[in-house]
Amino acid sequence: MIPLKTRKLRIAYSIAIIITIFSGLASRKWSHLLPLLAAQNAGDVLWAMMVYFGFRFLLIQKGLPTAICLSLLFSFGIEFSQLFQADWINHIRNTLFGALILGKGFLIADLFRYAAGILIAAVLDIMTLSK
Template sequence: MRKFSKSSSRGINQEIKEKFHWKARAAYLVAVLVMILLGLGSRAFSTQLPAFVANHFGDALWACMIYFGLRMLWVNRQLSIALWGSMLFCFAIEFSQMYQTPWINHIRATTLGGLVLGKGFLTVDLIRYTVGIVVSWVLDQGCQRLVRINRRMDDDKPLK
């Protein structure tokens, strides 16, 4: 029978945590990519979508992408940090649209610049961002609970 010292068990626990963090990062990366595809789709197919979806979902999905991107970077932090961080980021981008000078408007005129920086300040965008981030946060909380439940169930399985 082989015994493990505390230091070797800490090393094993650290390996498990690192493996979990990479899996979580991969899941958040997939979420970011899905949000990008859905957001671009909401713009590209806006004429085929219901008016409410075409008008509001693009900005909400952009905010979802920001939330999941922060979660991907800060996978070991509390969910509330990504919630407030993404809210701050999205609001800062929106308020930056009040700043209109030729050099930044030139950047906004490009496709990527327009997608990232937007074109002009709209108060309704703040509501769209808030809804998108809160929906992402709620979904993330639900997924976190499922992961914890699955881990507990796996812990109860007998070793082979």
């Protein structure tokens, strides 16, 4: 039997993931309505936040440092994988889901956006979910 606290946390992280996904998609669709700084950065920041909440959901018993480290490794790994430009992976990247998950081209600025998103998610986690 899964303890009640664990179930509640998993529900909370699931909701955080869903909200973050919808916010990220909205930030792309309606970027023209956002201030330029938000339009340029929100999608990547929110993507990294979703990765963080995903690790918290999957590794509920692990601590905050584990989630932060794995989120950074995963996000940075995806970004560095964009340096690899084989036809087969570019074909995947040219699909909607491939582009959303794998991105299209390496940008060093994305590493900073991912770090910021993970930091924001961790702070939100400490302030609300982890209590």
